[in-house]
Amino acid sequence: MGIADNLKTIQNSILKEVTLVVVSKTKSNADILQAYNNGQRIFGENKVKELVEKAATLPQDIIWHMIGHLQTNKVKLITPFVNLIHGVDSLKLLKEIDKRARKHNRIIDCLLQVHIAQESSKFGFGINEIQQTITEAKQFKNIKISGLMGMATFTNNKMQISAEFQSLKNVFQEVKNNQITILSIGMSGDYQIAIEKGSTMVRIGSAIFGSR
Numbered sequence: 157m158g159i160a161d162n163l164k165t166i167q168n169s170i171l172k173e174v175t176l177v178v179v180s181k182t183k184s185n186a187d188i189l190q191a192y193n194n195g196q197r198i199f200g201e202n203k204v205k206e207l208v209e210k211a212a213t214l215p216q217d218i219i220w221h222m223i224g225h226l227q228t229n230k231v232k233l234i235t236p237f238v239n240l241i242h243g244v245d246s247l248k249l250l251k252e253i254d255k256r257a258r259k260h261n262r263i264i265d266c267l268l269q270v271h272i273a274q275e276s277s278k279f280g281f282g283i284n285e286i287q288q289t290i291t292e293a294k295q296f297k298n299i300k301i302s303g304l305m306g307m308a309t310f311t312n313n314k315m316q317i318s319a320e321f322q323s324l325k326n327v328f329q330e331v332k333n334n335q336i337t338i339l340s341i342g343m344s345g346d347y348q349i350a351i352e353k354g355s356t357m358v359r360i361g362s363a364i365f366g367s368r
């Protein structure tokens with residue numbers, strides 16, 4: 157199975173309302189172009205340097221998402237072109253994105269990353285900080301908080317993954333409105349569970365490109 161076949165399989169196995177972000181980190185431009193030439197336009201990267209290099213050398217109509225942990229000092233490198241930042245995990249970062257977006261006269265869509273996994277290494281706001289953060293983010297005129305993002309624990313325990321996604325779904329139901337519409341959950345190993353839990357956006361890499 158090649159990239160085009162894998163892409164088709166994934167597209168056919170997700171609900172049509174769910175947006176597919178193809179995660180292309182560590183993959184070559186040639187691999188990315190295979191997905192692009194089969195109609196895919198939304199790609200996600202988790203490292204700023206790699207994202208910037210790929211955005212400069214691949215077709216201009218690609219919609220780039222920053223999905224990884226973002227350091228404040230690197231924000232300025234992606235604000236000219238990035239379409240959605242998934243991993244926003246502090247007010248300090250929101251403030252910097254706002255400042256840089258203003259310089260480019262842009263309003264940048266951001267997702268608040270919520271810490272739902274058991275692992276302590278995962279970044280994100282606590283579930284009970286979300287409401288407050290959304291309120292505070294209203295001061296940032298060049299940012300649109302358009303949803304929430306989360307990552308489940310890396311485990312084979314489906315019950316656990318399901319419970320973690322459910323905890324995020326519960327907050328999402330509380331805060332969701334005309335503007336907050338995206339629930340970004342689900343990767344290659346758990347996207348089916350995520351979709352059962354109401355995911356509106358899945359981020360899938362290895363199931364399309366093979367293991368990294």
Ligand SMILES: *Cc1c(COP(=O)(O)O)cnc(C)c1O
Pocket residue numbers: 179181202223224342343344345359360361362363
């Ligand atoms: C790498 C990555 C993914 C995709 O992971 P796969 O298991 O390859 O599908 C999704 N989200 C984030 C934040 C990632 O870093």
